[in-house]
Amino acid sequence: MKSILLFGILLITFSISNAQSTEYRTVKDTTIVDNYNHFYVALNGGLHQFYGDVSSDVFFPGSSMKGKIPLSISPKIGWDFNQDFGLRADFNIGSIWAKGNKPNQDIYFHANINDIQAYFIMNMSNIVFPYVYNKRWNLTFFAGAGWMMYRTIARNSNDDIKYVVGYDLNGNKTKKQVERLWSAGISGAYKIAKHLDVTMEVKFNNTPTDKLDGVDIVLSELDNYSSVTLGLNYYFGSKQQEWKWNPIDPFIEKMLDTIKSNENNLVDLGNKVTSLQDCCDAKNDVNQPDDDLDSVPNAKDLEPNTPKGQLVNFQGITIPQLDTMLSQNAGNIGNIGANTAAGPMFFNSIYFPFDQSIIDRENYLEIVRLSQYMKAHPGVKIMISGNCDKRGNDAYNDALSKRRVAAAKKALISDFGFTNKDFAEEALGKRKIFSQNTHWVNRRVDFYIVK
Template identity: 20%
Template sequence: MKHILLALIIIIVLFEGIGELVAQQIDFYNLEEEQLYNPDKKYNTWSVTAGFGPVVYYTDVNDYALFPSSHWRFGPSFLVSKQFGRPWSVDAQFLTADLYGEKNTRYFSGNFYDLSLNLNVSINQLVLFGPIRDRLNIYGKIGLGVNYFRARQRSLSTGNWITVGEVHSGTPGYPRPYGWAETDYLAIGYDRQNPEEITDRRSEVVVPIGLGIDYRLNKSFDVGFELTLRNLTQDNLDVNLTGADNDSYMAALFTLTYKIGKKNKRHSLWTYKDFNLAYERERQKQPFGRELDSLRQRLDYLAANDSSVTDTTLIYNEIVEQRYVLVASVFFGFDKTEITSEAHRTIAIVAQFMKEDESRKVIVQGYCDERGSDDYNVKLSQRRCDAVVDVLVKDYGIDRSRFETEPVGENELLSNTKELAPNGVHMVNRRVDIFQKIEE
C-alpha cells in the first residue's frame, strides 16, 4: 500500500504545474468552425500510440521505496484507441519489460507482458469543455487486464538458483508456500527442478490506474507522457510467494500518437463543446421557444422573397435629412461570419435591387448578441458587414463604393435576452441589416 501512495504523490506533483495553464483557457468567442464539436458531423476517432520508458517494480524483494538506485528496467508499449465524443475513449494496451529486484542476499529477474483494456476520460473536456490552449489534454485512465510473466530467484553472492527451503525454512516467519517442496527452486514460468528450462508463463489479473498528458503537434500527431500504476491481484511477481502486499509496478512512458483518418479533419478529442448548439437543441424542447423560432423562420422567408420596403426610419441631423429603407436582413450563427445558403438567397435579392438602379447606395449595419466583450463584438459585427459586402462585390460585381458599413456590436439588441430570460431570441441579434440610403 505504501508504494501505491508514494506513486500517487508523484502523479500529483507531476501534474500540479498544469494549474496555471488551465487558468489560461482559450477564448470560446474566437473559435473556428472546425474546433467546435457537432455530434452530427464526422471526426477522426481512431489513433495508435507507441510509448517507451522506465518500469519500476514494487515487490517484497527490492531495496527501495520509490525509485531504484540502479538496475533500471525500460520497456515499450503500444495502444490502439477509439474516441467516443469529446471526453471518453477506450484503448487496448500492450506493455512489456524485463523484471528485476534485489534485497539482502538475493534477487529476482525475468520478464513480463501485459494486455489491458482501459477507459480514459479527458479531465479538461469535462471541466473546461475543450483542450487547454488548443494544445494540451490531461486524462485519467483505469482498466483491467492480464499480466503474463516468468521469474526466478538467485543468490547475489554466488549467482546460484535459490530453493524454497533456503528462504522459507531457514528464515523465521516464512512458512513454506502451499504445494511447493523444500527442494523446489523459486521459479515461475521455469521448471522448478531445472530453472534453465522454460515453461508456460504465469498469468495474473492487473488493474492499471493513472494519469497522462498529450500535446497536439498537428492534426496527425501528438506527443505525451503517461504514468500508470499497475496493480496485481496476487503476490507472485518476485517469486517471494508469501509477501504482505500484492505486487505492483509503475510504467512512466513517453508517447507518440498518430491519429488515424482524413488529414483535413480534427480528432474529436481536440474539439470544444458548442454552447450555441447545446442551447439551440435545448430550445427545441421548449414549446414557446419553438414558436419563436418558427416565427423567425417565417420572417426570414418573407425577407428573402420580398424586396419591397418592410420598414422606414427617419434620421435627422443639423445638415442633411436621411431616410433609411430596410431592404433585407442576413442572420448568422453564434460567433460566425460565414454566409449560409439561406443568407445567399437573401443577398441575391439585394443584388437584384441594387442592379435595377445603379444610383442606389446602401448602409450595411452589423449586430451581435450580448455574449462576448464589447470590443470583440464590435469587431465581429464589422467582419459580418465585410462578409456581406464581399459577396455583393465579388459574386455580383457591384461597385464597393456603393456600400457603407456600420459595426454596431451588441449596443442595439432587437431581442433583449438578458431582460427576457429565459426567453428571448439570440438569433435575431446576430444579423446584418441592409438599408437603402436616400438623401433629401
C-alpha cells in the same frame, strides 16, 4: 506510492494553470463537426518499478541489477468517441529487476512481463474546462483490466537459482504464468503538431499474485508494479484534433443554433409589422384627394398626372412596363426575359444583405417587373436560382440560398397570384460565384425563362 501521488498532483496543477491561461470560447467554432471518429496510435517507452516482498528501496527510475535496466515498451491504439471519453488498448513488453531490501535477504530476481489491457479514458481537461479552446496541454485519467504473462527467476548473490516461475531449476524456460491485472493511471499530453502529441504517462498495475518476484510468502502483500513512460501519439480520422483540443458543449451548440433561428424569426416579424403599417397608412389615405386615381393621395404623389392604368410605386411614380423597357433598350440588353438560340436570358437579379433572405423595397421592384412580364405572357415558366457569396461552409450556404429562393417565390405567389407550377427552383449555394472580392454581387437570386 507517495512519489506517484506527488507526481500526479504536480501534473494536474500544471495542466490547470495552463488551461486557465488560454482563451475562452465565445462563439461557435465552425471547424467542429458532428463526427466523433478520432483514432490514434501511440508508442511509449520507459521504466518499470516493482513493489513486493523482494523490492528495492530505490524508487524511480527503478532498480538495475548487474547492468540490466527494467525497461517497458508499450504500443497502443485508441478511439476518442467524443471530446470527454474514449477507449484504448495497450500491449506492454518489459522486464523487472529488483533486489531484497530486508536484513539477511540475499536474493534478487528478474522477471520478463508481457501484458495486454483495455482502458476507459476520461479527458479531464475537457471535462473540467469544457469552454477552453486551443489548449496545448491535455490531461487524461484511465482505468482498465487485462492479463499478464510472465516468467521469473530469483537468485542469490552467488547467482544460485533459488525460486522460479516459468523456468525449471536449471534455468530452462517452461510455460509462462498467466494472471489477471487491474491498472489505473494518468497521462499528460502536449500538442507539437496538428496530428502529433508527445506524452508522459504514469501507470500503476495491481496483480492478484505473490509470485511475480518468485517468492510466495503466506499472508504477505501481493506483488505490484508501476511504469513511467514517454511516448508519441499520432491522430487520424475526421476533424480529429478539433474534438480533442477544441471541445464545445452540445447544449451550448444547440443554444447558438436556436438563437440564430430566433434572430431570423424576429427579422421576418419586423417585416410583417412594416407591411401592416404600410397597409394601415394606405387605409388612412383612402379619403384623401387623388386626382389621377393611382391610389396615392395628392399630398404624397410625386407624379400627380399619372396616365390611367399605369402601375406606380408608393410615391406615385410610374413603374416602367417591362415590354416598354425592352423596346427602349433593345440595343443594349437584347432579348432579356426570353429564350434565344444562345440559351436562356435573364431578368434583373435581386440582392441580399450578408446572411439574410429578406427582400427589401428596392429589390421588390424587380419582383414587380417580373410579375408584369409573366402576366403579359401567360404560360411562361421562370427558374428562380438562389446564390450566396463564398464565405461560410457549403451546407450552410446551400440552406441560405434555398431560403432566398423561397422568399422570392413566396412574394410572386402571395402578392401576384401565381402558382407553384409557374416556377422551377435551384439553390446553388456558392457554386456560381461571379466575383471573388465583391461579395454583394454573389448574394442574389437570378430569374430566367425555362419554358
